[in-house]
Amino acid sequence: MKIYLIIALLICLNVCNVAFSQTTGLPSNISDTTFIFTSPRPLIVDGSTTWTKKNINGFEIMLSNFGVGFGFIYERILNKNYKFASSLFFTPVKNTEELRQWDPVYYDFRVPNKVRRISAIPLNIGMQRYVHIGNLSKSFRPFVGVLAAPTLIWEMPYERDWFRDVGFSNAHFRIGGGAQIGADFGALNTSLISVRMRYIYTPFGGEGLESVKDSPIKNFGGFYISLALGGLF
Numbered sequence: 001m002k003i004y005l006i007i008a009l010l011i012c013l014n015v016c017n018v019a020f021s022q023t024t025g026l027p028s029n030i031s032d033t034t035f036i037f038t039s040p041r042p043l044i045v046d047g048s049t050t051w052t053k054k055n056i057n058g059f060e061i062m063l064s065n066f067g068v069g070f071g072f073i074y075e076r077i078l079n080k081n082y083k084f085a086s087s088l089f090f091t092p093v094k095n096t097e098e099l100r101q102w103d104p105v106y107y108d109f110r111v112p113n114k115v116r117r118i119s120a121i122p123l124n125i126g127m128q129r130y131v132h133i134g135n136l137s138k139s140f141r142p143f144v145g146v147l148a149a150p151t152l153i154w155e156m157p158y159e160r161d162w163f164r165d166v167g168f169s170n171a172h173f174r175i176g177g178g179a180q181i182g183a184d185f186g187a188l189n190t191s192l193i194s195v196r197m198r199y200i201y202t203p204f205g206g207e208g209l210e211s212v213k214d215s216p217i218k219n220f221g222g223f224y225i226s227l228a229l230g231g232l233f
Helices: 003-024 133-137 163-170
Strands: 057-066 067-077 082-091 099-103 109-111 116-130 142-158 171-185 192-201 209-212 215-217 220-233
Touching: 057 082, 067 220, 082 142, 116 171, 116 192, 116 209, 133 142, 142 163, 142 192
Parallel strands: none
Antiparallel strands: 057 067, 057 220, 067 082, 082 116, 099 109, 116 142, 142 171, 171 192, 192 220, 209 215
16 A cells, blocks of 8 residues: 555656646756856956055165165155155165275275275155056056155275274265156055166265275266065055
8 A cells, every 4th residue: 555655646746847847948857956146246346546545655675886775665645647755765885896805904805995985875855747558557657756865975984894983984965866767566555566767966076985095986876776665554
C-alpha cells in the first residue's frame, strides 16, 4: 500500500511541474533561479572637478648644480586657475669641481683648496597658474609660476671638522627671484605628487663668496629639478 502512495505522489509532482512550466514558459528541468542585482552607485567614480580641500603641506626633494637638497612646502588653492605656493628648503652650495682626495696632513678625505663650507636656505614664495587641458586636468595639471626667493646664506671655515668650525660661522641675507614650470598629478582633493623645474637667480654681490680658493660663487640660486609629495586638508 505504501508503494502505491509513493508512486501516486511522484506522478502528482511531475504533473504539477509540467503545468507550471507551461504556464510560465520556463523549461521544466530548471531547478533554481538566478537573481541579477544592480549597484546603487557607479562602479567607476569619475574624478571631482572642484576643490573641496584648499591647503597642501608636504616635503620636497630637489637636485641642483650644487647637489641634493630637501625642504618643506605649504600651498593654498585659491581657485581652479591659481595656487599660492611656498617652500623652505636647505641645500649645500659648492663649486662643481669639488672632489674629495686623501689628505696626509689631516688623515682624511678633503677637498683641495676648499676654504669654506657654504649652505643656502631659500624661502620661495610665489604664484602658480594652471594650464587646463580638458578632462585630463582632473588628474594631470601642468602649471607655470613666478616666485621670490629671500635666501639665508650660511658659511663657516673649512679647517677642522663641522662641529668645531660651526662656532666661527657667519650668515648673509640676499634676495632672489625666479620662475618655474611643472605639473601636479593625482585626483583633486587627494594626495599631491608634483614634478617641478625652476630657475632662481640670487646674486651675492661684490666679488662673491669663495667655497674653493680663487673660485668665488656669485649666484646662490641655480637650476632645480624637484619632486614634491604632500597631502590636502
